[in-house]
Amino acid sequence: MTVISIPTDSLFGLDNLPYGVFSTADAGPRVGVRVGDSVVDLTTALGDNVFAQPALNAFMAQGRKRWVEVRAQLTELVSGAVADDAVFSIDDVTMHLPIAVADYVDFYASENHATNLGRLFRPDSVALMPNWKHLPVGYHGRSSTVVVSGTDIVRPCGQRKAPADAAPTFGPSIRLDIEAEIGFIVGVGSPMGSSITPDQFTEHCFGAVVLNDWSARDIQAWEYAPLGPNLGKSFATSISPWVVPLLALEAARIDTPVQDPTPLPYLRGEEKWGLDIDLEVEWNGHVVSRPPYAQMYWSPAQMLAHTTVNGAAASTGDLFGSGTISGPEKAQRGAFIELTWGGAEPVTVGDRQRTFIEDGDEISISATAPGASGGRIGFGEVRGRILPATGDAR
Ligand code: CA
Numbered sequence: 001m002t003v004i005s006i007p008t009d010s011l012f013g014l015d016n017l018p019y020g021v022f023s024t025a026d027a028g029p030r031v032g033v034r035v036g037d038s039v040v041d042l043t044t045a046l047g048d049n050v051f052a053q054p055a056l057n058a059f060m061a062q063g064r065k066r067w068v069e070v071r072a073q074l075t076e077l078v079s080g081a082v083a084d085d086a087v088f089s090i091d092d093v094t095m096h097l098p099i100a101v102a103d104y105v106d107f108y109a110s111e112n113h114a115t116n117l118g119r120l121f122r123p124d125s126v127a128l129m130p131n132w133k134h135l136p137v138g139y140h141g142r143s144s145t146v147v148v149s150g151t152d153i154v155r156p157c158g159q160r161k162a163p164a165d166a167a168p169t170f171g172p173s174i175r176l177d178i179e180a181e182i183g184f185i186v187g188v189g190s191p192m193g194s195s196i197t198p199d200q201f202t203e204h205c206f207g208a209v210v211l212n213d214w215s216a217r218d219i220q221a222w223e224y225a226p227l228g229p230n231l232g233k234s235f236a237t238s239i240s241p242w243v244v245p246l247l248a249l250e251a252a253r254i255d256t257p258v259q260d261p262t263p264l265p266y267l268r269g270e271e272k273w274g275l276d277i278d279l280e281v282e283w284n285g286h287v288v289s290r291p292p293y294a295q296m297y298w299s300p301a302q303m304l305a306h307t308t309v310n311g312a313a314a315s316t317g318d319l320f321g322s323g324t325i326s327g328p329e330k331a332q333r334g335a336f337i338e339l340t341w342g343g344a345e346p347v348t349v350g351d352r353q354r355t356f357i358e359d360g361d362e363i364s365i366s367a368t369a370p371g372a373s374g375g376r377i378g379f380g381e382v383r384g385r386i387l388p389a390t391g392d393a394r
Contacts, residue, residue, distance in 0.1 A: 001081035006036035011378025015251075015371035017074055018242035018379070019056055019207070022093040029054035029096045034242055034380075035078045037090045044086035045077060046070070055100040056243060060187035060206045061316040067187070067206065071247055095241035097148040098209070099185055102317035104143040104237065105307060106181075106213055107136050109298035111257070113326035116338045121221060133261060136298040136306050138320070141213075142234035146319060149240050149382040153214055155359060155389040156235040160218035172389035173216035173232075175343070176357040179324040180281050180291050180334035180365045183211035183239055184300045186318035195308040198269030201301035204314065207243040208300075210279070210367045210382045211321050214238065217337050217356070239319070240382040244369075248377055252276045252369040256299050263302070266309050273299035275369065277379075279325055281334065282364040283349045291325035291334035293367075359388045 006013050012034045022039050023029045031051035032039040042051035050058045059070075108114055111128070114137075118127030131137065147153075155176055161168035187206030190196050196204050213233060220232025256274035277293035300322065308314050325334040333339045336356055339347055346353035357363070364383040371377040 002084050002087045003081050004035050004038050004040075004078055004087060010036045011368055011376055012036055013371065013373070013375065013377070014075055014079065015373045015375070016244065016248050016377035017071060018244045018248070019059075019098065020242045021054055021056065021096040021098045022088070023096065024088055024093055031056060031059060032093070033074055034090070039088045039090055039093050040078060040082055041086045041088065045082055046073060054096065055317070056098050056206070057100050057317050060099070060185070063188050064203050067245065067247060071245065095148060095150070097146070097239070098241055098243050099317050099319070101143040101146045101319050102186075102315040104141040104146055104319045105138050106141045106233070106321040106323060107138040107298065107303050108323040109136055109296045109303065110323055110326050110334075111297045112295065112328055113324040113334065113338065116326060116333070120337060120342045133259070134263065135267070136303045138303070138307070139228040141237060141321070143319065145234060146237045146239060149238055149380075149384070151238060151384060152387050153236045153238070153384045154387045156216050156219065156231070157389050158216060158219035158231050159222055161222045162218070168222060173218055174356070175217035175337070176386065177215045177217050177336045178281070178357070178363050178365070179213035179215055180279050180289070181211040181213055181321045181324060182275070182277060182293055182367065183209045183319050183321050184304070185209065185243060186304070186314050187316060189314040189316055189318065190308055192313040193311045195311065196304050196314060198267065198273070198299070198301040198305045199271050201271070201273060201304060202246060204304060205246050205300065207245045208249065208379070209243055210240040210365050210379045212238040212363065212365055212382050212384060213321055213324070214384070215335070236384075237321075238382050238384045240380045242380045244377065244379050248371070249275060249369060251372045254294060257295060257297055259297065267302045267305060269301055271301065273301040275300075277367050277369045279334065279365060279367045283354065284362055286349050288347055288349060289331055289333055289339060291332050292327045293322070293325050295327050296322060296325060357386050359386055361386050
């Protein structure tokens with residue numbers, strides 16, 4: 001038997017217990033839980049084949065009562081001794097995409113980000129569109145190109161046309177960017193024709209990850225009017241491998257900023273679902289931004305309520321992004337287009353001045369939050385490196 005030692009300053013202590021999908025040299029992808037610097041194989045440890053699958057979906061679909069039960073079992077298990085063949089060092093495992101992604105929707109819930117992007121994309125009109133404070137604005141993303149942290153990202157090609165250009169051209173994006181976000185995962189869906197209220201959030205949302213919504217700003221700026229982002233976003237979205245259970249985020253719950261005007265009744269709830277999560281963005285190993293999730297205007301509970309209020313179905317494995325997280329300070333902006341003000345104000349990355357992402361650059365976004373025991377819990381990181389474009393300039 002193995003007693004798992006957890007360093008006192010670990011972000012993966014007993015108040016976290018995030019789930020992921022891992023493989024080892026001798027066995028394929030299955031569900032595990034991270035404890036300190038160890039991964040516990042749940043099929044072996046708990047003897048339940050719901051975990052012997054390459055995605056969390058089957059477990060998530062069992063619902064909140066079961067999530068609470070397994071979390072209690074795990075807390076007891078890893079506080080004692082675990083069977084030797086169920087414990088692996090984090091250094092000996094390969095992490096995989098933790099969920100089979102059903103639908104993917106991305107929101108736009110930061111007032112600072114929406115205001116900054118409005119100024120940059122539409123300098124001649126009001127920064128915030130008239131609908132922004134009445135509903136969480138979102139667009140449908142591409143679930144099939146959601147990838148796990150560590151996956152290389154090929155620079156996309158596409159159409160782009162700067163305002164001064166007479167006609168569009170085709171080629172590799174020259175304004176490739178990131179968006180630092182938190183992604184929320186639906187564990188239990190809702191049938192078509194029904195809806196989920198903000199106060200039913202805990203029954204439906206299983207957990208959260210760090211998400212990087214890679215964005216080709218030149219492709220996006222030309223294509224987005226009037227139906228929203230498409231190819232400027234759909235080439236890749238990266239998520240962190242560990243899903244922090246919503247049950248581990250109780251100590252992080254705070255009020256959202258004051259919402260004025262008061263949202264319509266279907267967006268109102270008694271429960272507070274602002275979240276005190278701190279993010280950190282590293283560009284080639286240098287910290288360039290620290291976005292605060294606590295400032296997000298719309299809560300994830302409101303985003304899920306809005307997604308289903310028209311009777312649209314929700315499914316196990318649905319992923320929805322918060323939208324770029326940007327605080328009021330420059331060093332809190334979660335996208336490089338904001339951080340460098342459209343490329344006009346380069347930032348220092350190590351010993352170089354940078355605006356948008358160059359080939360070979362590696363971006364890592366990590367996050368931490370208060371834990372139940374007074375310390376902090378970690379989401380780990382979402383990391384990705386940019387490879388040169390492979391498309392020919394047709
Ligand atoms: Ca986004």
